Amino acid sequence: MLKTYLNGDWEFSQVSSEHCPDVKESWNPCSLPTSVHVELKRLGRIPDPYKDLNEWKVQWIQEADWIFKTQFDVNESLFNHEHVDLLLDGLDTYCTITLNGKHIANTQNMFLSHRIDIKSVIKAQDNQLQLHFRSPWHEARKAEAQNGGPKPLWNGASNRLHSRKAQYGWGWDWGPVMMTIGPWKGVHLEIYDVRLEDVRIDTTLTGQKYDTATLTAAITLSDKQERDYLLDFTLVDSNNNIIRSAREHLASEKLRWDLVQEAKGWYPRGYGDQPLYRLEVELKDRGGHTLDMITKRVAFRSAKVIQEPLEGQEGTSFVFEVNGIRIFCGGSNWIPADSFLTDIGPARYRAWVNLLIKGNQNMLRVWGGGVYEAEELYDACDENGILVWQDFMFGCGLYPSYPKLNESIKAEAEQAVIRLRDHPSVVIFAGNNEDYALAESIGVMDYEDNSGDYMKSKFPARHIYEILLPEVVDRLSTIFYHRSSPYGGKSSSDQTVGDIHQWNVWHGTQEPWSNWDKLAGRFVSEFGMQGYPNIRTVNEWSDDKSQLFPQSRVSVNHNKADGFERRLELYLMENFRHAFDMSSYIYYTQIMQAECLSAAYRLWRRNFKGRGKEYTSGALVWQINDCWPCVSWAIADYYLRPKPSFFTIARELKTFTIGITRKHVKEYRDESTSAFFEIKEQMELWACNSTLEYVDVKVVLETYNLNTNQRDRKSFDIQLGPNASTEIWQGIVPGQSTRTDDSQMPAPIVIQARLHLTDKPHQVEARFSSWPEPYKYLAFPMPGLQIVVKGDDVILSCEKPVKGLILDVEGEECAWSDQALDLFPGDDQVVRAEGLKGRDVMFQYLGDGSA
Known part of the structure; x- marks a missing residue:
């Protein structure tokens, strides 16, 4: 097997087409992988599409035709081999390929790689390879016109449903209209006589202590003739120690190894280690000559999705179990990290995964409107124990289903499953994103129809999601298949079965975030709240400083959500007294997002109460990242700058957490009266423990009356159950009086709970402060905030409680260990600020005057 890479020495130009006939060709050098927008920006031919309103200045690119071409020579010795193949790993999207005229x-699926036999066409000298990309906009419109016309969808233009191209490029409610074109992955030649066409490796972990690892390997060769090829297998650990080997194994026979205590199991982050092994497969002929080699990275784990009846509640669980351990999955949704995929390098993928780790997250959902992501993302998840929920690439639409399209989708699914099945992090394939929800919303989903004959129904894509995709997944892997996200029992919004996308905060009924507990599902795979990015990111979207206010044309163009002004203001006005200058608006939307999202994780993790009582088993926020500088639901912006919500979520996903709810309960004297009653403020206190052991803890509960400075204190010595939440106490808020009419205002009492391990009494493992809501009613006191800097440590203390403290510095930003802090007198907190370099620390908090 010889490989020759052809990624350098290309050139590209726009060319004449039906819709752009009068084009003067202009050839410019480039290298692969790339796209037209990236190259034109590099050449200065277009303005930065991410700035100002420039997005709309580059729309012509998607309606033009483009050619990429290269010339190359090859060694004449390659003609001594039986096969010469051209491999194109990814073409975006509609491409005619010619070699030597x-x-x-022809290609029309961005997600496919292509292998083309070119031995009869290639020459030794002066080979001319040309990739002619046709307009994705017009090609998709043609396909739409030929196959039934426009169909309903959410986001983008309807012709996207007929294009196997990254759907977010048509524009989404967080991303620009940026339809890329070009060879978005590499190109190379493979010269060989016989090759390892497929190496399928399946691993499991079994045994009473999950100490028996099993590996099976099935080999498919490109040579289909009956020949006796031999294989050498070597399993090697991360220290290059050989664990097991087999020599001269017949390629026609399946390999099976049972490794009792020889190989260690792979566990999700927080539940064990992530040992990774290397399986080397060498193909030889009977004479011992090496014909091909492949190295696969493998791990050993058993992963299931448990759906079984629950104790005391209707429906079934939806909980991920890895190596016998049931996991509360706290994580995020992932969209492509750039509108221009070729601008994302390996280091950037790893930086995103490092951010997940910093945020104590253990699951990432790769959303169905983007792409099957780069190997670097999955590799980093493998190495760090981040579970991956993988959607197939369908999103928010009533997709067509017809033989030609389905043939392409089947090939796409096969390639995706074969590529991703070896990653131990990948534990689920879901058929699509929200397509069943859309079908329900327009009345075309018939749950009574289980005929399997869906191609001519009002929801033809059921054939894809219920027949085509599960067959591919089951045939080619052992990974669990879920027909959609969300998908459940009576509907896709069923809170008792399957997963849900909970958008009744922000969208839908626009519930207050205090209702997250009522909005829980068995697994909440989407939910969110918008928040502005860091001021440094805001400054990036325009060089015109007069546009840097919340209602400017440029600022509005950098928030793609319909009705975002109404929704932001609804939640801001209900909860805060806020200002409208850019600095204040950033602060208030960030604090709102931080408060809202942390409440969801806190309340839903409480529902993970132990085996048989996993009433909520996961929460995946929409979303971790952005594809350009904008205002969105992301908890870290395009430049990987975490928003305050990132830190509040991280606190809710620590090994130990503490939580409080409070509510005002009105009890009437009897049924006959509306005037005589009592109002009491009740609270509940609980803690969560994600270790697999019982843990003895001390919980300190303190209250502070903001009007009178009165303080009360309780403490509890309690044992937390393993891998579950534990209820600690419920009662009347200490210091709160009973009211007898609605004119009496409740005392503004702040409650703080701190959790200490019994064997570490002076160390706070978890803390939470519950403030009276809504915050707009409060008169915040002057807190006597003190900030002491020692090197990169920032020591915070106060005389009275502080709400929503955010820290910053002038100039180059710091890497903060925590943000959006609530302080309580007598409980000093230390924040690490890498890169502080002796600078003064700036701050904002609710009621400080600057916010």
């Missing part, structure tokens, strides 16, 4: 292939 001869047409060799």
Whole structure:
């Protein structure tokens, strides 16, 4: 097997087409992988599409045709081999390929790689390879017109439903309209006589202590003739120690190894280690000559999705179990990290995963409107124990289903499953994003129809999600298949079965975030709240400083959500007294997002109460990242700058957490009266423990009356159950009086709970402060905030409680260990600020005057 890479020495130009006939060609050098927008920006031919209103200045690119071409020579010795293949790993999207003037292939699926036999066409010298990309906009419109016309969808233009191209490029409610074109992955030649066409490795972990690892390997060769090829297998650990080997194994026979205590199991982050092994497969002929080699990275784990009846509640669980351990999955949704995929390098993928780790997250959902992501993302998840929920690439639409399209989708699914199945992090494939929800919303989903004959129904894509995709997943892997996200029992919004996307905060009924507990599902795979990014990111979207206010044309263009002004103001006005200058608006939307999202994780993690009582088993926020500088639901912006919500979520996903709810309960004297009653403020206190052991803790509960400075204190010695939440106490808020009419205002009492391990009494493992809501009613006191800097440590203390403290510095930003802090007298907190370099620390908090 010889490989020759052809990624350098290309050139590209726009060319004449039906819709752009009068084009003067202008050839410019480039290298692969790339796209037209990236190259034109590099050449200065277009303005930065991410700035100002420039997005709309580059829309012509998607309606034009483009050619990328290269010339190359090869060694004449390659003609001594039986096969010469051209491999194109990814073409975006509609491409006619010619070699030496001869047409060799057409492509129309961005997600496919292509292998083309070119031995009869290639020459030793002066080979001319040309990739002619046709307008994705017009090609998709043609396909739409030929196959039934426009269909309903959410986001983008309807022709996207007929295009196997990253759907977010048509524009989404967080991203620009940026339809990329070009060879978005590499190109190379493979020269060989016989090759390892497929190496399928399946691993499991079993045994009473999950100490028996099993590996099976099935080999498919490109040579289909009956020949006796031999294989050498070597399993190697991370220290290059050989664990097991087999020599001269017949390629026609399946390999099976049972490794009792020889190989260690792979566990999600927080539940064990992530040992990774290397399986080397060498193909030989009977004479011992090496013909091909493949190295696969493998791990050993058993992963299931448990759906079983629950104790005391209707429906069934939806909980991920890895190596016998049931996991509360606290994590995020992932969209493509750039509108221009070729601008994302390996280091950037790893930086995103490092951010997940910093945020104590253990699951990432790769959303169905983007792409099957780069290996670097999955590799980093493998190495760090981040579970991956993988959607197939369908999102928010009533997709068509017809033989030609389905043939392409089947090939796409096969390639995706074969590529991703070896990653131990990948534990679920879901058929699509929200397509069943859309079908329900327009009345075309018939749950009574289980005929399997869906191609001519009002929801034809059921054939894809219920027949085509599960067959591919089951045939090619052992990974769990879920027909959609969300998908459940009576509907996709069923809170008792399957997963839900809970958008009744922000969208839908626009519930207050205090209702997250009522909005829980068995697994909440989407929910969110918008918040502005860091001021440094805001400054990036325009060089015109007069546009840097919340209602400017540029600021509005950098928030793609319909009705975002109404929704932001609804939640801001209900909860805060806020200002409208950019600095204040950033602060208030960030604090709102931080408060809202942390409450969801806190209340839903409480529902993970132990085996048989996993009433909520996961919460995946929409979303971790952005594809450009904007206002969105992301908890870290395009430049990987965490928003305050990132830190409040991280606190709710620590090994130990503490939580409080409070509510005002009105009890009437009897049924006959509306005037005589009592109002009491009740609270509940609980803690969560994600270790697999019982843990003895001390919980300190303190209250502070903001009007009178009165303080009360309780403490509890309690044992927390393993891998579950534990209820601690419920009662009347200490210091709160009973009211007898609605004119009496409740005392503004702040409650703080701190959790200490019994064997570490002076160390706070978890803390939470519950403030009276809504915050707009409060008169915040002057807190006597003190900030002491020692190197990169920032020591925070106060005389009276502080709400929503955010820290910053002038100039180059710091890497903060925590943000959006609530302080309580007598409980000093230390924040690490890497890169502080002796600078003064700036701050904002609710009621400080600057916010």
